[in-house]
Amino acid sequence: MYNNQFKIKELRKIILYHNYLYYTLNDPIISDNEYDILIQKLYLLEKKYKRLKDHDSPTNIIGSNLNTHLGTKKHLSPMLSLNNISNINQFLDFETYIKSKLLLEDDIIFCCELKLDGVAVNLIYKDGMLLEAITRGDGFIGENVTDNIKNIKSIPIVLNGIDIPDVLEVRGEVIMLHQDFVQLNQYAKITGTKLFSNPRNAAAGSLRQKNAEITKQRKLIFFCHGVGFFSKSSWKFSSHFNVLEIFKSWGLPVHHSICLCKNHDEVISFFRMMESTRSSLNFDIDGIVVKLDSLILQKKLGNISRAPRWAIACKFVSKLSQTKVLDIHFQVGRTGVITPILQLSPIKLGGVIVKRVSLYNKYEMEKVGICIGDIVTITRSGDVIPKLVSIDLLNREKNKLKLIIFPTHCPICNSFIQQNNGIARCMEDWNCIEQRKKKIIHFFSKKALYINGLGSSLINQLVDNNYIFSPIDIFNLHNFHFSSLHKVGEKLTKKILDNIFSSKNTTLSRFIYALGICDIGINTAKILAKELKNIDNFVNVRISELLVIDHIGKEVANNVFNFVQNLDNRIMINRLSNIYIINDI
Structure with a gap:
């Protein structure tokens, strides 16, 4: 019994930790599948050893502690999570369970939707006007994100149509499209701000901003998938599918991939179709949600502590x-x-x-x-x-x-490693042979000062043989330097030397990018080149001049300024600018 008690205790600690990472920090380190496996293990242990059951177990609660800087608000009705399954046989078991509970023999009608990988949000409309928006939180109390939600263009501030309830809770998901996620991270690289690991984290971080103007700049979208509380005076719907259809007529966004399935075969077909086409979607899904379509039967089945009995999430299997x-x-x-x-x-x-x-x-x-x-x-x-x-x-x-212990010294040059915010760095720069190789490879890469034939393998050999110590040395190579290199004959040597000789025209943006300054990608290099005009202005730029350039943040400005202030770098730039004809941009 003690061993099982220890297992249950450890599982609870692990799950609560992952809840905190997912719901509070928006920074999960395990997949949804792995999380579901942990929850299932805990559930089975608690079911087997009922004496060890705890009301505060993760199997009974939703979410984690809230970020309270936005303020919190209570839902009008509990905003539950969903139980998950990962194969077709489990879905058939789910259908059998519903039939036995409701004493049904005929086929059940299900409404199937996409399981969007975003942030669950509850919209509250009063007299057709958007009054509040609250995140799921722990299912009973969530974060008040009303000001930020109003900046999402797909969410109507006023509903239009007939039979709109006086009070209505609309349940849905805030997501970010793939191309908007890529653009956001590209902008973050330019400005030196935080990069997001996936679209869900980007959506969560954008929705929880203190400054609603930041949310406005982020391209979030919303799809609704259900209803919570509603005043019954004007409510006359008995089908979940019809609710979603009327939502659309009121101006609420509902994704077109919803399907009314008359039996389990149609549910399975929908699941397999979405599993095979998910890669073509412009947003992330991790499965489908299957709901009993009848609102009357939903009410009869009711809920357990953290999930409804009438709905299930069918997850796609990750590799x-x-x-x-x-x-x-x-x-x-x-x-x-x-x-x-x-x-x-x-x-x-x-x-x-x-x-x-x-x-x-x-x-x-x-x-x-x-x-x-x-x-x-x-x-x-x-x-x-x-x-x-x-x-x-x-x-x-x-x-x-x-x-595993992180080293205190560089594994290549044995110099002391400096650490800042979890980032460990060897500070020997060109004196570290591994950095030297990679800097020269970067300098002559395709987006930089590309020389056909001068690839990474050749550069590594030239560095190992002490023939080159910086990009400048490439222009002092002769036939004899290549004679001892692996797989480099006379023909290839002549071709490479000819290409080196004829590749001395470039643009300022390519030149800046080639220098390999920390956090300077090709787009940032283009911005700098456009503003600074020429190499002299670049070398002599002041930090105050960098900070007024659009899309250049403090960290990027510091990186550029510190680079050009370094004497060795200034000498290298000066010598390279005498070799290259550097054109505008």
């Missing part, structure tokens, strides 16, 4: 796989940032063999508390980049694990 952490190495980036890279026992994931995964930075590594020997769950973010989803904390064999 997840478990493997073992074999080792770790610390990668040195172009700007000196040290990135932990986990070495994994190879696994096949989405048709690709995954052997390593990045933990991004020191803060991320210490947050997850990873050890060599841990069993971890991996996914491919966007079906491309391998990403750590979770660690199997419950089944750790602690005596067989080796805690």
Whole structure:
């Protein structure tokens, strides 16, 4: 019994921690699937050992502590969560459960909708006027986001039509489209502000701004999916599908992918269709929601503590796989940032063999508390980049694990690592051979001062042989420098030298980008080039001049100013500007 009590206690702590990350910080570190598995484990343990059940267990509550800077407000009726299933057999069990509870034998009519991956919000209309907007919160009390909601263009301030209840709670989801998310992060890079990890976090962060003007600048949209409280005097609907249809006639946004299904076969067809087409959508969904269409039968079934009995979320299966952490190495980036890279026992994931995964930075590594020997769950973010989803904390064999300690010295040049806000950086710049390689590779990359034939493999060999120490040295190369290099014959040598000789025309924006200044992407380089006009103005720019340029934030301005004030950098720029003809922009 003690062992089970310990398991339940640990599971509750883990789930509450993930609730805090998801609902309060908008910064989850595990997938929804992994979270659902944790909740299901806890639910089954509590069901088996009823004496250990606790009213404050995560299986009984929704959400986490609220960010109170916006103020809080009570919902007119509880805003519940949904129970989740992950396969078709479970849906059939759900249908069987409903039939047995309602003593039905005929096919059940379901209303199917997309499960949008956004922020749940409750809109309260009084006499057809938008009165308040409240986030889900703990299901009973949420954050008052009324001022911010009014800046979302798709939400009507006034409803138009007939039979509108005097008081109406409209339930829905605030989301951000993929292209708007990309644009927001591009703008954040230019201004040196916070980058968001996914559209849901961007939507949540935008909705919770203290300054409603910031929310106004962010492109949020809203889709409604249900009704909470309503005054019954003018209410005459008995079908959930019809409610959504009348919402549309009143001016409320409802996504067109809703489907009235007459039996479970049609529900399954809708699920499979959306699973196969989800990648073509311009926003994130993680499944479908299946609801009993009859409002009368919904009321008969009622709710449990945290979810309705008449609705279920059918989740799409993520591409997840478990493997073992074999080792770790610390990668040195172009700007000196040290990135932990986990070495994994190879696994096949989405048709690709995954052997390593990045933990991004020191803060991320210490947050997850990873050890060599841990069993971890991996996914491919966007079906491309391998990403750590979770660690199997419950089944750790602690005596067989080796805690990973972040190094105090650069793994390449052994210089002392400086740390700031969880970012660890080697400060040796060009003196660190790994940084030198990556800086030169970046300098001659396609968006910078590209030279055909001068790729990363060749540059690495030239650096390793001490033939080049900076981009300037490329222009002093001769035939004999290439003779000892791997897979470089006379023909290729001549081609590369000819390309080096003929590639001395460029633009100011490409030149600035090529310098590899921290946080300066090609778009920021174009902004700087447009404002500063020429290389002399760039080298002699004052920080006050940078701060008045649109889209240049304080951090970016400091990075540029500190770079051009460095004597070695000024010498390099001067010598390069004598080699290159630098045109405007």
